Amino acid sequence: MAESSPEYCPASTSSSDGESSPESSESHRKIENCQVCGQKAHGLHFGAITCRACAAFFRRVAAGANFVIKCRKGGGKCEIVSNGRSFCKKCRLKKCREIGMNIENFQYDRDPLSTSKQITPSMAMYLGRPEFIILCDPETARNSKITKIDLTGIIDKATKILMSDIKIPRSPGQNRLRKLSTASNIERFSVSSDDDFQEIKAIGLKETMSFWEYDILSVANWLTHFDEFQELEPESKLTFLRTIWSVWNRLEKLGRTTMFLKSKIAPSFDETPIFQADDIKVNLKDMKLDIEWLSNYSVEQIAYYIEGVGDWSAFQSIQPLLELEPTEVEINYMLAQISFSFAARELQGELSEIAENFLQLIADDLHNYYTRELSVSRYSDRVLKMMKVNNLVMKTMFDRKEKIAIARTFDIFHVEFSDPEMFKALY
Incomplete structure (x- = not known):
């Protein structure tokens, strides 16, 4: 079974006041393929219908140091390959943002297969996103010069x-x-x-x-x-x-x-x-x-x-x-x-x-x-x-x-x- 984590959202959306929008939910259900790479979609992730791979990519990269990510071809128009592996990170991130993905849009019970389950709160969830926490060797941090x-x-x-x-x-x-x-x-x-x-x-x-x-x-x-x-x-x-x-x-x-x-x-x-x-x-x-x-x-x-x-x-x-x-x-x-x-x-x-x-x-x-x-x-x-x-x-x-x-x-x-x-x- 796929591991569940808070960065993915269930196939539903919310209006600005927090109430579910039936029209938006219906339009999202009609989208069967990932809006980034075209693979089979797994739900609403960060505000857009995507597969888990593209959602995981966006989670890793969106809050990072974007200035160090360079376009492979230099023109910002790299081809988006459907298996995700041949993506230029710069262009893949650009595509994510163009379709409305936002790092602040996440819900805790994200998976449409397990929306009835409540995920145990974690430090990452309380702080907003996993990038806030640096997983490291505590001895390295403690012994820093x-x-x-x-x-x-x-x-x-x-x-x-x-x-x-x-x-x-x-x-x-x-x-x-x-x-x-x-x-x-x-x-x-x-x-x-x-x-x-x-x-x-x-x-x-x-x-x-x-x-x-x-x-x-x-x-x-x-x-x-x-x-x-x-x-x-x-x-x-x-x-x-x-x-x-x-x-x-x-x-x-x-x-x-x-x-x-x-x-x-x-x-x-x-x-x-x-x-x-x-x-x-x-x-x-x-x-x-x-x-x-x-x-x-x-x-x-x-x-x-x-x-x-x-x-x-x-x-x-x-x-x-x-x-x-x-x-x-x-x-x-x-x-x-x-x-x-x-x-x-x-x-x-x-x-x-x-x-x-x-x-x-x-x-x-x-x-x-x-x-x-x-x-x-x-x-x-x-x-x-x-x-x-x-x-x-x-x-x-x-x-x-x-x-x-x-x-x-x-x-x-x-x-x-x-x-x-x-x-x-x-x-």
């Missing part, structure tokens, strides 16, 4: 920026958001071309450390342009930096990528260019990733835990941003709003109250920007759209907490930081 990363130099540079006695004055009539805009200068990306950026095609620990330094120092510099922040005690400044730098940079990269794309013809995000720094871009689909410093596992094995490899959720906010077409002031409001909202949530006592006060100050400045500079009295629709993007980013942050918890449980990462609070949301 720890990579210790010293952040002292970066923290010292950031501290020097934060504690500088140099006060940056506001220009006449300039509010906080305008002043913050001079620090981020995101508008420059709207007039940039591809030739203005160096493409990084391989990323290892050296490149990663360089990106971290750039990101942390960028946030430190941005914060010095916020007058009330400059009045805080030194330790409070560092606490804010440790708390917000990762969420700030997450949104800032989306903002600069949006600024670059919005000036192009028919702008859209095709999961390719991310502008990492002032003059650096990363092609996510073609980059080579060296994670020996991070884990004993291969990129393919732990792709689900790596943003821009097996996890693309961080970039779902780009399309709403493109549709919003934000100004530089609006992006800086979004940066301040998401940063101080996150700080108000994560910090306690007086620091949380300070963050709440900062939120009120930037809200007043945004009102003045619309009413005085743009002479717009009704702007609630734009604020709602900005908050939609910020909420998507925040949701991604909190969803990643669950992934990080799983990774720690199974000792997937073997890295220690000299300042663990700085990276607790990442590894």
Whole structure:
């Protein structure tokens, strides 16, 4: 008897509210052959009628590191052979997705021959899909060589920026958001071309450390342009930096990528260019990733835990941003709003109250920007759209907490930081 596992679904379907759709079920029953390879179908798997072999293939590959899968012939039009063995993985996966297969669509009692049986819940079922669990030799994970990363130099540079006695004055009539805009200068990306950026095609620990330094120092510099922040005690400044730098940079990269794309013809995000720094871009689909410093596992094995490899959720906010077409002031409001909202949530006592006060100050400045500079009295629709993007980013942050918890449980990462609070949301 064929083994039953949760990735296959019974020959029925559900509407978005969870109720069975008779019309959809009837149409699925009429399909006798696999929609991918043409073999005899065995049921509804991941949202499409397929055979078990194609369902198993999709389960293995769909959540993996797709950028390392290459088309055999290079044109993305390989012939689909009915026995499944001669498939080009790239084209087979493409076919699966074209017919509507989705890794999130699975049901527990999947087999039409045993739909009355309840499958004993397993860790894989609770976590959503088997790829979340790395089946490994526990001794190998336990004896992993720890990579210790010293952040002292970066923290010292950031501290020097934060504690500088140099006060940056506001220009006449300039509010906080305008002043913050001079620090981020995101508008420059709207007039940039591809030739203005160096493409990084391989990323290892050296490149990663360089990106971290750039990101942390960028946030430190941005914060010095916020007058009330400059009045805080030194330790409070560092606490804010440790708390917000990762969420700030997450949104800032989306903002600069949006600024670059919005000036192009028919702008859209095709999961390719991310502008990492002032003059650096990363092609996510073609980059080579060296994670020996991070884990004993291969990129393919732990792709689900790596943003821009097996996890693309961080970039779902780009399309709403493109549709919003934000100004530089609006992006800086979004940066301040998401940063101080996150700080108000994560910090306690007086620091949380300070963050709440900062939120009120930037809200007043945004009102003045619309009413005085743009002479717009009704702007609630734009604020709602900005908050939609910020909420998507925040949701991604909190969803990643669950992934990080799983990774720690199974000792997937073997890295220690000299300042663990700085990276607790990442590894």
